[in-house]
Amino acid sequence: MARSYNRANIFNWSRRALLGAVAIGALGISGPLLAQSNEPIKLGLLISHTGGDAISGLNGKAGVTLAVDEINKAGGILGRQVEIVAADDQSDPTAAVNEARRLSSQEKVDLVFGPQSSQRTLAVLPVFTDAKIPQISTSGSLEITPQKGPYNFSVQANADAQGYHMAHYVTDVLKAKTAAILTDNGAQALSGVPYIKKYLEEGGATVTGVQEFPFRSEDKTAQLLSLKSGNPDSLVIWANTPEDLGVLMNNLADIGWDDVPLSGPNATVMQAASAAKIADPNQFDKVAGVAYVGWTYCPGDDMTKNPFVEFKERLKAANPSNYDSLLPTISGYAYDGIMVMKAAMEATGGTDPEEIKTWIENNADKVATVSGPMKASAESHFLAGREVLTPILNPLDVNEQGLFKRADCK
Amino acid sequence: MWQEYAIILIRGIGLGSVYALIAMSFNIVKVSSGILNFAQGNMFVLGGMLAYAAVALFGQPSFIVWLLLIPVAAIIIAVVLLIQGYLTLLPLSYSDDQQSWLITTMAVSIIIGAVLLLVQGPNALMVRSIFPNVPLFGMRVPAPFLLAIGLAVFWYVVLQWFLSKTLTGLAISALWQDPVAGRAAGLKVRRLQLLAFGLSGLIIGSTGFVAAPIITIASDSAVAYVLNGFVALVIGGVASNTGALIAGPLVGVAAMLATFKIGGEFQGLVSMLILVGILLIRPEGIFGSTAARRV
Numbered sequence: 001m002a003r004s005y006n007r008a009n010i011f012n013w014s015r016r017a018l019l020g021a022v023a024i025g026a027l028g029i030s031g032p033l034l035a036q037s038n039e040p041i042k043l044g045l046l047i048s049h050t051g052g053d054a055i056s057g058l059n060g061k062a063g064v065t066l067a068v069d070e071i072n073k074a075g076g077i078l079g080r081q082v083e084i085v086a087a088d089d090q091s092d093p094t095a096a097v098n099e100a101r102r103l104s105s106q107e108k109v110d111l112v113f114g115p116q117s118s119q120r121t122l123a124v125l126p127v128f129t130d131a132k133i134p135q136i137s138t139s140g141s142l143e144i145t146p147q148k149g150p151y152n153f154s155v156q157a158n159a160d161a162q163g164y165h166m167a168h169y170v171t172d173v174l175k176a177k178t179a180a181i182l183t184d185n186g187a188q189a190l191s192g193v194p195y196i197k198k199y200l201e202e203g204g205a206t207v208t209g210v211q212e213f214p215f216r217s218e219d220k221t222a223q224l225l226s227l228k229s230g231n232p233d234s235l236v237i238w239a240n241t242p243e244d245l246g247v248l249m250n251n252l253a254d255i256g257w258d259d260v261p262l263s264g265p266n267a268t269v270m271q272a273a274s275a276a277k278i279a280d281p282n283q284f285d286k287v288a289g290v291a292y293v294g295w296t297y298c299p300g301d302d303m304t305k306n307p308f309v310e311f312k313e314r315l316k317a318a319n320p321s322n323y324d325s326l327l328p329t330i331s332g333y334a335y336d337g338i339m340v341m342k343a344a345m346e347a348t349g350g351t352d353p354e355e356i357k358t359w360i361e362n363n364a365d366k367v368a369t370v371s372g373p374m375k376a377s378a379e380s381h382f383l384a385g386r387e388v389l390t391p392i393l394n395p396l397d398v399n400e401q402g403l404f405k406r407a408d409c410k
Numbered sequence: 411m412w413q414e415y416a417i418i419l420i421r422g423i424g425l426g427s428v429y430a431l432i433a434m435s436f437n438i439v440k441v442s443s444g445i446l447n448f449a450q451g452n453m454f455v456l457g458g459m460l461a462y463a464a465v466a467l468f469g470q471p472s473f474i475v476w477l478l479l480i481p482v483a484a485i486i487i488a489v490v491l492l493i494q495g496y497l498t499l500l501p502l503s504y505s506d507d508q509q510s511w512l513i514t515t516m517a518v519s520i521i522i523g524a525v526l527l528l529v530q531g532p533n534a535l536m537v538r539s540i541f542p543n544v545p546l547f548g549m550r551v552p553a554p555f556l557l558a559i560g561l562a563v564f565w566y567v568v569l570q571w572f573l574s575k576t577l578t579g580l581a582i583s584a585l586w587q588d589p590v591a592g593r594a595a596g597l598k599v600r601r602l603q604l605l606a607f608g609l610s611g612l613i614i615g616s617t618g619f620v621a622a623p624i625i626t627i628a629s630d631s632a633v634a635y636v637l638n639g640f641v642a643l644v645i646g647g648v649a650s651n652t653g654a655l656i657a658g659p660l661v662g663v664a665a666m667l668a669t670f671k672i673g674g675e676f677q678g679l680v681s682m683l684i685l686v687g688i689l690l691i692r693p694e695g696i697f698g699s700t701a702a703r704r705v
Contacts, residue, residue, distance in 0.1 A: 050524075052630050054532025091630070185675065212674040216534065216626045216634075221421055222669035225414045243534045243626055255417070255549050278536040278623075325531060 040083035041076070041351065043068065043338075044103035044133075046114035046124070051091025052215060055241070056116040059327045060138060063334030064113050066318050071338070077345050089115050093123035100124035104131035110351040111135065111341055113334065118144065118187035125149040132353040134344075136337035138330070140188040142195075146381050151353045153360055153376060155337040157290070157384040159192030162265040165290045166236055167196050169263045169391045171203025173288070173407060176233035176261070180209045182223055182248070183238035192265070196236055208232040216243050220251045228257050235260045240267045242274030249279035249287075262287045263391075269295070269404060270329045272395035284396045291392045291404050292384060294372035295329055298409035308332060309401045311370040328402070329371075333384070336369040340383065343367045413547035418666045420546065424555025426662025427562035428625065431617040432639025433646060433654035434565055435610040439495075441573075441586040441649050442606035443502075448515040449494060450614055450639065451632030452522035457487050457618020458627035459526070462535040464619075470540050480616050487615025488608045494518050495607025499600060519632065526629035534628035554624045561620050565613050566655045572609075573651075582606055586649055641681050645688045647698025657696060660684070 045064055048057035068082045076082060085107045089096035096115050103109045104127055111134045115121050118141030125148050128135045135149070138156040170176045179200050183189035190212070197207050208230030211223040227235065239245040245268060252258045258280075262268075268289035276284060294308040303309065308328075315331055316323045340360060347363065348355035364383055365375045372388035392404040399405070432454060439447045460483040468475060497518070501510040541553030572579040582602050584592045593599050618625070625631070642661055646653020661681045668680040688696060 048532075050527055050532075050630070052628070054527065054630075058532055211669075213669075214674070214677060216628070216631060217677070218624050218626065219421055219425060219666070222418055222666040223674045225418065226670050226673075229414070241534075243536065243628075246536060250552070254543065254551065274533070274536075278538060322531075325533065 038080070040081040041111070041345070042085050042107060042109040043082050044085050044087055044107065044109035044112040044114075046087045046089055046096065046099055046103060046112055047116055048091040048120075049086070049088040051089075052241075053091040053117055055327075056138070056330060057088075057091075058325070059330035060114065060116050060334040062315060062319055062326050063331030064338055066315055066331070067335045067338035067342075069318065070314075071342055077342050078349065085109055087114075089120050089124075091117075091120075093120045096120040097123050097127060100127040104128065104133055109133060111345075111356075113137075113337060115139065118191070121152070121154075122148075122187065125152060128152065134341060134351070134353050134356045136341055138334065138337070140382070141191045143187070143191060144381075146378065149381070151357055153337070153340070153364075153381045153383055155333040155340075155371070155374070155383050156188075157266055157292070157389050158380075158382040159188055160195045161382065161384065161386045161389055162290050163192040163195035164199050164386055165389050165391050166192075166238075166263045166265060166288075167199030167203060167205075169288050169407065170200060170234045170236060171205050173391070174234050174261050174263075176205055178206045178208050178230070178232040179234045179236055179263075180211075180227035180230055180232040181207060181236045181238075182211050182213070182220070182227060184240055184244055185212045185214050186240055189238035189240065189265075192238060200236075205234075213244070216241060218247065220244075220248050221255060224248075224251050224255055224257060228255065232260070235262050237262050237264045237268070239264070239271070242271040243278075245271050246275035246278040249275060249283050253280060253283065258283050259286070264289045266290050266292075266389075269392060269395045270327050276396055281396055285394045287395060288391050288393045288407060289395045289404075290389050291395075291406075292329070292333065292371040292388055293390050293406075294332070294370055294388075295404055296390055296392055296406045297399060297401075297403040298406050303401060303403075306401065306403070307368070307370040309403065311335065312402060333371045336367075336371050336374060337383070339369060340364055340367050340374060413549065414670070416547050417549050417551065418670055419663055420551055421555055422663030422666040423659040424551070424558050424662070425624070425666075426642070426659030427558040428617060428621050428635075428658070429638045429642040429661055430562045430646075430654045430656075430658025431558070431565060431613055432635055433643040433658055434562075434569060434651050435613040435617070436639060436643050437649055437651055437654060438569065438582070438606045438610045438613070439603075442582045443499065443511075443585070443603040444589075445498060445511040445515065446640075447491075447494075447498070447607075447610065448512075448636060449518040449522060450610070451634075451636030452519050452526070453487050453491060453611065453614045454618045454625075454635050455526065455627055455629075455632050456490065456522065457483055457615040458537065458622040458625055459530070459535060459618075460486060460615070461619045461622030462537050462627060465537055470538070473540065476540050480619055483619035484612040484615040487618070488611030491611030491614075492604060492608045495604050498607075499603055519636075523629050523632060530629060532629070534626050534631070537622040537627065539623035552624060554621055557620050558617070558624075561617060562655060562658070565616075566651055569613075569651050578602070578605065638681070641685050644695055645685055647692075647695025650695065650697035650699075653695055653697030 047060050048054045087099035116138045118139040121137040121139035135152040137154045140156045140158045209227045213220050269291045312328045344356045344359045374383035391407040393407045498514045543550035642658040646657030665677045668676045
């Protein structure tokens with residue numbers, strides 16, 4: 001009896017132990033899942049808080065922060081709140097790599113926004129590729145390929161797409177037969193030079209000279225005098241900072257060459273207002289730039305539900321004290337980048353890098369963006385292609401809502 | 411064609427004069443204490459910020475007001491440098507034979523840069539010149555380029571007079587030759603060194619103020635100016651103001667000529683090539699002097 005009791009007892013205990021083990025095992029398995037579902041999604045914000053490119057960082061941060069605030073207020077992504085993990089690349093590729101390593105190995109972020117320049121993005125690509133972390137950068141160098149950075153997507157128009165519009169403005173709108181090229185020595189501008197040359201020559205224009213200048217150099221007279229000696233009909237410029245654009249405009253006037261029509265990139269549109277603080281605003285009526293279509297208008301357009309105008313209002317409400325020092329254009333495409341990533345995570349049901357990559361390659365154009373329609377493919381991870389860009393003339397000529405008038409308005 | 415070279419020459423000398431002034435402000439501190447003040451670039455930028463503040467306060471000030479504001483800016487930066495000098499020299503009270511100044515001057519430079527970033531943000535400040543552009547050779551030159559040349563000559567004359575004609579200046583010069591002998595002779599070494607810091611502040615403060623419309627006034631721009639000033643200092647010869655006055659414009663003109671004839675990508679390379687070439691031929695710099703040392 002006692003024996004049978006013992007057997008039954010043992011059986012019961014064995015069964016209990018087994019059930020307990022199963023329960024513990026189940027908890028063990030489901031533990032991470034449960035924790036994961038409640039844990040915030042960690043977004044590494046790898047931008048320049050300091051250094052020469054801190055202006056991009058300031059604007060990128062404003063756009064990302066607004067996107068994250070809106071996402072969190074709406075319940076997060078897949079029910080998970082988004083938490084920003086800040087990292088300062090100090091405008092320096094070496095510092096960017098150190099911070100990228102910290103974000104991937106210590107902070108274990110789920111995705112990354114940044115860096116915001118090609119030099120730094122190229123430097124950190126191996127880190128995020130090895131760690132398989134989806135990344136949204138704002139870099140336009142054509143050296144950034146899906147092969148080098150399979151999980152990196154850029155919301156910045158690449159040098160090819162910008163160069164296409166810059167050159168076509170010269171050959172199609174200005175009908176110029178000759179052009180000179182002046183760029184800063186950044187990776188994006190330098191990588192654009194061969195494309196600008198190619199499109200100019202395809203359009204029937206001859207390149208009379210090419211020059212470059214260091215970022216924030218005090219005087220560009222020597223470069224301009226050198227280019228002027230080739231007697232071109234037009235000048236293609238690529239200056240990424242407002243100081244460089246302002247000094248360039250002043251130097252053109254100094255040497256009596258301010259009547260030459262200029263064709264600039266995206267940065268010209270974004271930086272013109274700041275550049276006009278030191279240069280003569282009247283000079284800008286001969287300056288063309290490349291804008292995202294979302295920032296532009298033609299007379300007669302319905303402006304009641306313009307996504308970019310609405311975005312600017314929300315950005316202003318979120319940054320009442322420093323809105324005047326922000327460039328909503330940069331903040332806008334940073335915001336778009338986060339929204340593309342959000343859509344990819346929601347559609348794929350998580351943070352799997354391969355699934356996110358494939359989804360963005362095939363579906364980015366389905367995401368509502370404020371800068372213009374974004375699109376990617378397996379061949380190009382630049383979300384802002386030629387289609388999202390359009391030339392504008394006189395970046396200081398904006399309507400009451402701050403939109404730029406397209407050069408092709410009828 | 412010659413007009414283009416003439417303009418490049420003038421603008422190169424103008425920009426080079428800024429480097430020369432930075433080198434002179436290095437020199438006076440170096441002569442008195444053997445210290446190379448790495449915070450000098452940020453002091454220069456601070457001088458530019460004062461010009462920005464002056465425009466914000468007074469609108470575009472009249473010539474007289476602007477002229478009066480130069481010494482005000484110079485004195486403000488001199489006071490800042492006096493404080494920095496005191497802090498830098500303090501550890502040296504225990505022993506002259508140490509390199510703590512390397513850390514303290516760099517630390518001050520970093521602190522000023524960080525404060526500028528916090529106060530001003532990442533944007534560069536832009537200052538419009540109150541003077542009209544000067545027409546030359548069918549083109550025009552912004553007045554600050556010419557004013558920088560004038561300021562370099564002014565401070566060169568003042569320094570030469572001060573260091574060779576006044577007792578205090580002679581005492582500072584004596585420290586460069588032998589600080590121990592100077593102290594033995596009863597010179598108040600620390601006071602003279604502090605005075606030199608203040609004097610360098612007057613030079614760099616006035617330079618930043620005058621050159622503000624043609625320089626980049628940003629939290630991170632100081633390094634480039636320190637480097638160019640340092641190149642002018644070494645090429646001209648450490649402790650030689652004559653060398654600084656010549657080497658600064660030499661670097662400025664060479665960089666612009668290289669850009670014009672070869673390409674902008676060679677702008678920085680040329681000044682470095684000059685530096686290496688001079689160091690190979692005359693390690694003490696063009697106007698530097700070597701001194702025998704008893705061991």
